[in-house]
Amino acid sequence: MKNNWSYTEARKYIKKYKNLGYSKDLALRVYTSRLLGKNSELVLHGGGNTSVKTSIKDLDGKKCNVLCVKGSGWDMADIEPDGLPAVKLEPLLSLKNKKHLSDEDMVAFQKRNLINIKSPNPSVETFLHAFLPFKYVDHTHANAVLNVTNRPNGLSFCKKIFGDKASIVPYIMPGFGLAKKINEIYSKNPNINCLILMNHGIFTFSDDAKEAYNLMIKYVSKAEQAIKKLKVKKIKQINNFSTKFTPSEIAPVIRGLLSENKDQKFVVNFRSNKHLKYFINGKNVKIYSSKGTSTPDHVIRVKPFPLIITPKKNSSVDDFKLIAKKAFDNYRKKYINYFNVNRKKVKEKKVMLDTSPRVVLVQNVGMFSIGKDLKSSKIAGDLTDTNAKVITSVEETSTYKFIPEKDLFDVEYWSLEQAKIKKAKKLLEGNVVAITGSTGTIGFETYKLFKSYGAEVILLDINSKKLNEIQSKIKDTCIYCDVRNKKSVQKAFNQICEKFGGLDILVSNAGTAPSGEIGEVNDEILRKSFEINFFSHQNCASEAVKIMKKQNINGCLLFNISKQSVNPGRNFGPYGLPKSALLSLCKQYAVDYGSYGIRSNGVNADRIKSGLMNDKMIKSRAKARAVSTDIYMRGNLLLKEVKAEDVAKAFFHLATSKKTTGAVLTVDGGNIAASLR
Numbered sequence: 001m002k003n004n005w006s007y008t009e010a011r012k013y014i015k016k017y018k019n020l021g022y023s024k025d026l027a028l029r030v031y032t033s034r035l036l037g038k039n040s041e042l043v044l045h046g047g048g049n050t051s052v053k054t055s056i057k058d059l060d061g062k063k064c065n066v067l068c069v070k071g072s073g074w075d076m077a078d079i080e081p082d083g084l085p086a087v088k089l090e091p092l093l094s095l096k097n098k099k100h101l102s103d104e105d106m107v108a109f110q111k112r113n114l115i116n117i118k119s120p121n122p123s124v125e126t127f128l129h130a131f132l133p134f135k136y137v138d139h140t141h142a143n144a145v146l147n148v149t150n151r152p153n154g155l156s157f158c159k160k161i162f163g164d165k166a167s168i169v170p171y172i173m174p175g176f177g178l179a180k181k182i183n184e185i186y187s188k189n190p191n192i193n194c195l196i197l198m199n200h201g202i203f204t205f206s207d208d209a210k211e212a213y214n215l216m217i218k219y220v221s222k223a224e225q226a227i228k229k230l231k232v233k234k235i236k237q238i239n240n241f242s243t244k245f246t247p248s249e250i251a252p253v254i255r256g257l258l259s260e261n262k263d264q265k266f267v268v269n270f271r272s273n274k275h276l277k278y279f280i281n282g283k284n285v286k287i288y289s290s291k292g293t294s295t296p297d298h299v300i301r302v303k304p305f306p307l308i309i310t311p312k313k314n315s316s317v318d319d320f321k322l323i324a325k326k327a328f329d330n331y332r333k334k335y336i337n338y339f340n341v342n343r344k345k346v347k348e349k350k351v352m353l354d355t356s357p358r359v360v361l362v363q364n365v366g367m368f369s370i371g372k373d374l375k376s377s378k379i380a381g382d383l384t385d386t387n388a389k390v391i392t393s394v395e396e397t398s399t400y401k402f403i404p405e406k407d408l409f410d411v412e413y414w415s416l417e418q419a420k421i422k423k424a425k426k427l428l429e430g431n432v433v434a435i436t437g438s439t440g441t442i443g444f445e446t447y448k449l450f451k452s453y454g455a456e457v458i459l460l461d462i463n464s465k466k467l468n469e470i471q472s473k474i475k476d477t478c479i480y481c482d483v484r485n486k487k488s489v490q491k492a493f494n495q496i497c498e499k500f501g502g503l504d505i506l507v508s509n510a511g512t513a514p515s516g517e518i519g520e521v522n523d524e525i526l527r528k529s530f531e532i533n534f535f536s537h538q539n540c541a542s543e544a545v546k547i548m549k550k551q552n553i554n555g556c557l558l559f560n561i562s563k564q565s566v567n568p569g570r571n572f573g574p575y576g577l578p579k580s581a582l583l584s585l586c587k588q589y590a591v592d593y594g595s596y597g598i599r600s601n602g603v604n605a606d607r608i609k610s611g612l613m614n615d616k617m618i619k620s621r622a623k624a625r626a627v628s629t630d631i632y633m634r635g636n637l638l639l640k641e642v643k644a645e646d647v648a649k650a651f652f653h654l655a656t657s658k659k660t661t662g663a664v665l666t667v668d669g670g671n672i673a674a675s676l677r
C-alpha cells in the first residue's frame with residue numbers, strides 16, 4: 001500500500017488551520033484522517049475513526065486535556081476539526097476500571113463531557129481511543145486486514161504476519177466492552193503499536209501523527225504481501241447465458257417487489273463491473289455471499305445477506321418477474337426467520353426492521369443496490385463492491401469465514417448503529433420524479449419544490465447548454481431528452497431506470513407557445529405545435545405508465561396544460577388546440593390507468609412569467625389590451641401576479657393528493673371565463 005504522507009501537504013494543513021485558530025495537533029489529525037479516509041482500500045463512507053489527545057483552553061481560560069475523536073455522521077475523507085468533537089479526557093479515563101457500562105449510559109457520559117454541546121456525537125469507539133495512552137490513534141477497516149482475519153485459520157495466520165508489536169484481538173462487538181478488553185491487552189503488552197481486531201479492522205497508534213499513519217500503511221502492506229504469497233485457485237463460475245432483457249427493463253420489477261406496501265419506496269441503483277461479475281457469477285455465490293459482510297458495521301446498510309436471483313436462459317421480463325417474485329418471498333421468509341432466531345438470544349426487546357433486501361444480485365446481469373435515496377443506494381453498492389473483493393479473494397485461497405450470525409444481528413439491531421442511518425422521513429422520500437422542460441422557469445421551480453420534500457428528481461430538457469449550466473451547479477441527474485422523439489424519451493427513461501430503479505411521478509411540462517390567426521396559420525406551425533404540445537406528452541406518459549405498471553406501486557402523471565384548453569385566447573389557436581387535446585389526454589390516462597393505481601392530473605396556469613411568456617410577449621399582450629404590463633400581469637380576480645412557484649405548488653398538491661385523479665387545478669389568480677364548468 002502506498003504511503004501518501006507529504007511534508008509539504010502537512011505544512012499546508014498546519015498553516016491553513018493555524019489561520020483558522022486550530023492547533024498543530026488538530027491540523028495534523030485532520031490531514032492524516034483524510035489520507036486514510038480517501039483510500040477506499042482502508043475505509044468507505046464514514047467507516048473507521050481517528051483521534052488525537054491534546055489540550056484546549058476553555059472559556060474560563062483554564063487548559064483542559066481533551067480527546068478529539070471522530071464524530072458520528074462525518075466521513076474521514078473530508079473531515080474538518082468540527083468533525084472531531086473534543087471530549088474531556090480525565091472523566092473518560094476515570095471509567096477505566098468500571099466493570100460495565102450500558103450503551104445508553106456510555107453515550108450520555110460521552111455527551112456530557114463534550115466541550116461544545118453542539119458537537120456531533122463522539123464515535124462509539126471513544127473509550128477505546130481514550131484508553132490507549134498515545135497522542136494519535138488511527139482505526140480503519142482495511143480490506144487486506146479483513147482478508148487475512150476472515151478465514152478459518154485467521155488468528156494463527158495473523159500472528160505469523162504481523163509480528164510481536166501487534167496484538168491480535170478476537171472479535172468483540174464495538175462499545176465499552178471492546179474498550180475494556182483493549183485496555184487489558186495493552187496493559188499486558190505495553191510495547192505494541194498495533195491491534196488487529198479479528199473480523200473488524202486495525203488500530204495503529206503513536207505520539208506522532210506521521211508515525212501512526214506510517215504504521216497503518218506498514219501493517220496493511222504486510223497483510224497484502226501475505227495474501228500475495230498464497231496459492232490462488234480461481235473460483236468456479238456458472239456458464240454464461242443471455243437473457244432477453246436489459247438491466248433497465250428489470251429494475252422496475254425489482255423496485256416494485258421491494259415495497260412491502262405501495263407507500264414504501266426505495267431507490268434501486270444498478271452497477272456491474274469485472275470483479276462484481278466474478279463474485280455474482282460464482283457457482284457458490286449463495287454460500288459465500290450469505291456468510292455476512294467483511295466488517296460488521298456494513299450490515300446496517302446491506303443487511304446480513306443479499307438476495308440472489310438466477311434468471312433462466314433466454315428468459316423475458318415476464319419470466320424474470322415470476323422468478324423474482326418467488327425469490328423475494330423466500331428472502332423475506334429467511335430474514336424473518338433470522339430475526340426470530342436471534343432476537344430470542346438477546347435480553348432487550350427488538351422490533352423487526354423492514355424485510356426487503358438492500359442488495360439484489362442477478363446472475364449474468366449485475367448488482368442492484370438499494371436505499372431510501374440515491375445516496376444510500378450507492379453506499380450499499382460501494383460496500384458490496386468492497387465485500388465482493390474481500391470475499392472472492394479469500395475464497396480463492398481458502399474459505400470465507402465471518403462472525404456468527406448472532407454477532408452480526410447484534411450490530412444490525414444495535415441502537416447506536418441504527419441511529420447512524422435513521423433520520424426523519426420526508427414526505428416524498430424514495431419517490432423518483434422526472435420533469436420535462438426542466439430548465440424552464442416552471443420546470444425548475446417544480447424541481448426545487450419536489451426535491452425539498454426528499455424526492456429524487458431527474459431534470460430532462462432538450463436545451464443542452466442550459467442543462468449543462470444547471471448540471472455544473474447541482475448534483476441531481478440532468479438528462480438530454482427530445483420529448484418529441486419516442487426513441488429519445490425511451491433512452492432517457494432507460495437511464496432513469498438503471499440509476500434509480502423506476503419512476504413514480506412524471507411532470508410533463510415541456511411546451512412552446514406559437515400563435516397566429518387560426519384561419520391563416522400555416523399548417524406546419526399547427527402540426528409542429530401538436531408535436532410538442534400534445535404528442536410529446538403522449539410520448540412521455542406512455543413510457544412512464546409502462547414503468548409504473550411494471551413496478552405496481554402506484555404512480556402519478558402531471559401535465560402542464562393551460563387555461564387555453566378551456567378558454568381560448570384570440571390568435572392563440574396553434575397553442576390552445578393541442579392544449580385542449582392534452583386536457584383530454586390527461587383525462588384518458590385517468591380512465592385507462594386508474595385501476596393500476598396510476599393517477600393523472602393537470603394544472604391550468606395562466607400568465608406566468610417564463611421562457612414561453614417572456615418580457616417581449618408580456619409587453620405585446622399588455623399593449624393589445626391597452627394596459628400596463630403590471631396591470632396585465634395582475635389582471636385576475638385576486639389582482640395578484642401568479643408565479644412559477646405557484647404552479648410548482650399546484651403540481652406538488654396534486655402529486656400528494658392520493659385520492660385525486662382526472663382533475664385539473666387552475667392557477668391563474670381567478671379568471672371566471674377560464675374556470676372549469
Ligand SMILES: [Zn+2]
Nearest residue numbers: 048139200201
Ligand atoms: Zn471499526
